[in-house]
Amino acid sequence: MPPAPIPSSWESLRRLRWALFAVCTLMALWFVLLAFLVIATTSHYVEILCGQRSFSSLLLTNSLLPVCLGYGVAHYLVGRKLLALARQSKDLAVGAPLRPAGEAFSSFWKANLRAHLVLFAFVVFAWAMLSFLR
Amino acid sequence: MDGPAPSPAPEAAAIAYGARTSILAMAWAGLLGYFILTLLLVALLLGDQELRRFVLAGALYGAYGFWVFLKLHRCGRKLTPDGAQLAEAMELHRQFWNHAPFVSACSIPIAMAIFWPGFQGR
Numbered sequence A: 001m002p003p004a005p006i007p008s009s010w011e012s013l014r015r016l017r018w019a020l021f022a023v024c025t026l027m028a029l030w031f032v033l034l035a036f037l038v039i040a041t042t043s044h045y046v047e048i049l050c051g052q053r054s055f056s057s058l059l060l061t062n063s064l065l066p067v068c069l070g071y072g073v074a075h076y077l078v079g080r081k082l083l084a085l086a087r088q089s090k091d092l093a094v095g096a097p098l099r100p101a102g103e104a105f106s107s108f109w110k111a112n113l114r115a116h117l118v119l120f121a122f123v124v125f126a127w128a129m130l131s132f133l134r
Numbered sequence B: 001m002d003g004p005a006p007s008p009a010p011e012a013a014a015i016a017y018g019a020r021t022s023i024l025a026m027a028w029a030g031l032l033g034y035f036i037l038t039l040l041l042v043a044l045l046l047g048d049q050e051l052r053r054f055v056l057a058g059a060l061y062g063a064y065g066f067w068v069f070l071k072l073h074r075c076g077r078k079l080t081p082d083g084a085q086l087a088e089a090m091e092l093h094r095q096f097w098n099h100a101p102f103v104s105a106c107s108i109p110i111a112m113a114i115f116w117p118g119f120q121g122r
Helices: A009-014 A017-050 A055-061 A065-090 A099-132 B010-017 B020-047 B049-077 B086-114
Strands: none
Touching (some): A009 A065, A017 A065, A017 B086, A065 A099, A099 B010, A099 B020, B049 B086
16 A cells, blocks of 8 residues: 655645644643642742732742743743744645745744743752752 | 645745754653653552552553654654755644644643642642
């Protein structure tokens, strides 16, 4: 049986859009999970320190709030690039210029790598601080 | 579609080539990340007598994530400046994103399980 023919770049990009929209939704879910994780793991200590149980107060007095916000902003910036790629893929007709989609593709992957590098750098920094300052 | 697929513009191929390093770096990070996550998950399951029967599921999940990120790695390798393999790269890219939502969705309960002691303040 001969191997299935490889679809053109246009066809592959056009068939990609549902997955990209699904990933955008999942990114939002991941953000909610991390926010929950940070608040849930630190709320006990914040409660002792602040002596109050208000959710907004817990959130505002949490020392990890800037990190949480940074994580949210990174998701927003990378998600915007991903949405741009999804939109370019959606409007792509066979034979249409590939340049806008190519630019969106390249731009998304570069932003994605930068965001992950910042995340890894933070994780390594936090791990080092917790290891040496224990 | 009749006849062979039209070849992509060299300019577009060159632009797509700009993402090669980022894709390869992300693919390596994904492969390493899934290896570590699988080790953590299997260690967690092995440590709990009641959950030992799920070890195979954990290992299969890790293998699935590894396979998905291998697709991204192959996609990055096929991105060349002349765009000779651009169609194959884009098809691998599409296949990666078709599986990525499932890998990501499965990661959420696993991350919850790993961090569960932290949630309970222990």
